[in-house]
Amino acid sequence: MYPITTAHYIALSAALLLIGTVGVLTRRNIVIILMSIELILNAVNINLVAFSQALHNLNGQVFAIFVITDAVAEAAVGLGILIALFRNKETVLADEVDLLKW
Amino acid sequence: MLTPELTQAISFYIFAAMVLAGAILTITRRNAVHSALFLIVSLMGVAGLYLLQQAEFLFAVQIVLYIGGIMVLFLFVIMLVNLDQAAKEKQFNGQWIVALVSVAAVGLQVFWFLGKGGAAFKIAQPGLLPAASALGNTEQLADVLFKEYLLPFEIASILLLVAVVGSVVMAKKRI
Numbered sequence: 549m550y551p552i553t554t555a556h557y558i559a560l561s562a563a564l565l566l567i568g569t570v571g572v573l574t575r576r577n578i579v580i581i582l583m584s585i586e587l588i589l590n591a592v593n594i595n596l597v598a599f600s601q602a603l604h605n606l607n608g609q610v611f612a613i614f615v616i617t618d619a620v621a622e623a624a625v626g627l628g629i630l631i632a633l634f635r636n637k638e639t640v641l642a643d644e645v646d647l648l649k650w
Numbered sequence: 651m652l653t654p655e656l657t658q659a660i661s662f663y664i665f666a667a668m669v670l671a672g673a674i675l676t677i678t679r680r681n682a683v684h685s686a687l688f689l690i691v692s693l694m695g696v697a698g699l700y701l702l703q704q705a706e707f708l709f710a711v712q713i714v715l716y717i718g719g720i721m722v723l724f725l726f727v728i729m730l731v732n733l734d735q736a737a738k739e740k741q742f743n744g745q746w747i748v749a750l751v752s753v754a755a756v757g758l759q760v761f762w763f764l765g766k767g768g769a770a771f772k773i774a775q776p777g778l779l780p781a782a783s784a785l786g787n788t789e790q791l792a793d794v795l796f797k798e799y800l801l802p803f804e805i806a807s808i809l810l811l812v813a814v815v816g817s818v819v820m821a822k823k824r825i
Contacts, residue, residue, distance in 0.1 A: 550659035555768030557699070560666045562760045564673055564692075566753050571677030573749035574742045579682045579728060583689050586720065587673050590696045593708075601703045602771065606794045609705050609787075613795065616708075616715060617806045621813035623720050627727045628817030634731040635823070641736055643743050 557598035565591035576641045578633070582626045589619045661702055668695030680737055682728045690721050707788040 564587060571584030593612045600608025634640055672692030679685045697712040785793075795803060 551655045552659050552662045553768070554771040555764060556662065556666075557703075558771065559761065559764050559768075560669065560699075562757070562764070563670055566757045566760075567670070567673040567677060569756075570749060570753050571673075573753070574746040575677060576739070576741060576743050577682060577733070577736050579724065579731075579733070580677065580685050583676055583685055583724065586689065586716075587676065587692065590693065590716075594696060594699060597700055597703055597705050597708060600705070606790055607798075609708055609791055610794050610799050612705075612708055613711065613791075614799075614802060614806055616711060617810065620715065620720060621809055623723060624813045624817040625820070627723060628820035630727060631730060631821045639736075640731055640733060641739065 554598050554602040557594055561591045561594040561598070564588075564594065576643055578630050578640050578642050581642060582623065582630070585622065585626075586619060589615055589622075658702065661698070665695045665698035665702065668692065668698070680741055682733050682737070683725070686721060686724050686728060689724075690717055693717050693721070704787060706786070707791050 568584045568587035568591060571587065572581055575581055575584065593615055596608040596612045596615070600606060600612075630640065633645065637645060639645065669692050672688045672690075672695060675688040676685045676692060679688065693712065693716045697709050697717075700706075700709040700712060
C-alpha cells in the first residue's frame with residue numbers, strides 16, 4: 549500500500565486507460581468519445597512521467613509534452629469535424645453517421 | 651506521525667481517487683456539460699500527480715493547456731452544437747456488453763501481471779530525484795527539449811499550424 553512505487557502509478561494509468569477505452573467503445577455521443585480520448589492520452593502521460601521519475605531521466609517528461617501537443621491538435625481537428633458533421637447531418641451520435649455502411 | 655512517505659501516499663490516493671472518479675463520471679453522465687466538468691476534475695487529479703512527482707512544468711502545462719485550453723474548447727463546441735436531442739436518446743450503443751467484457755479481460759491481464767511483477771519496476775523509488783542539480787525542473791526540461799529534441803519540437807509546431815488551418819477549414823461554412 550505504501551510507500552508509493554512506480555507500480556502504483558502504472559496501475560492507476562492502466563485503470564484510467566481502460567476507463568477511457570470503455571468510453572470510446574460504448575458511448576454514442578461524439579463529444580464524449582473525444583473526451584474519452586483525452587482520458588486515454590492522460591493515462592499515457594501518467595505512465596511517461598512515472599517512468600521519467602523512476603529512471604531519473606527527463607526524456608519521459610519531454611515526450612509527455614509532445615503527447616499534450618498532439619492531444620491539442622487532435623481535439624481541435626476532431627471538434628472541427630464535429631461541427632462540420634453537425635451542420636450537414638444534424639446529429640452528434642456516432643452510430644447515426646453511417647453513409648459508408650452497406 | 652506524518653512522515654514524508656506517508657504524506658506522499660495520502661496525496662497519491664487522494665489524487666488517484668479524483669482521477670478515477672472523475673473519469674468514470676465523465677463516461678457515464680447523460681449531459682455532456684456534466685461530462686466536461688467531471689473531466690476537469692480528472693485532469694486536475696492528473697495535474698496533482700505531476701506535482702507529486704516533481705514535474706512542475708508539466709503541472710503548469712496541464713492546468714493552463716488542458717483545463718484552460720482544451721476544456722474551454724470542448725465547452726464552446728458543446729454550446730455550439732445542439733446536444734438536447736442527443737441527451738434524450740440512448741447513451742450507449744448496442745455493442746456495450748462486448749466492449750465491457752473485452753476491456754475487463756484486458757484489465758484482468760494487466761492487473762494480474764502488475765500484481766505478479768510489480769516489484770520489477772523498483773528500478774529506483776520515485777519521488778527522490780538524485781540529480782541534486784541547482785537547476786529546477788523547468789530549466790532542466792528546457793535543456794533537454796531545446797538541445798536533444800529541437801527538430802521534433804519544430805515539427806510539433808508545424809503540426810499545430812496544420813491543425814489550426816485544418817480545423818478552421820472544416821468549421822467554416824464556405825471557404
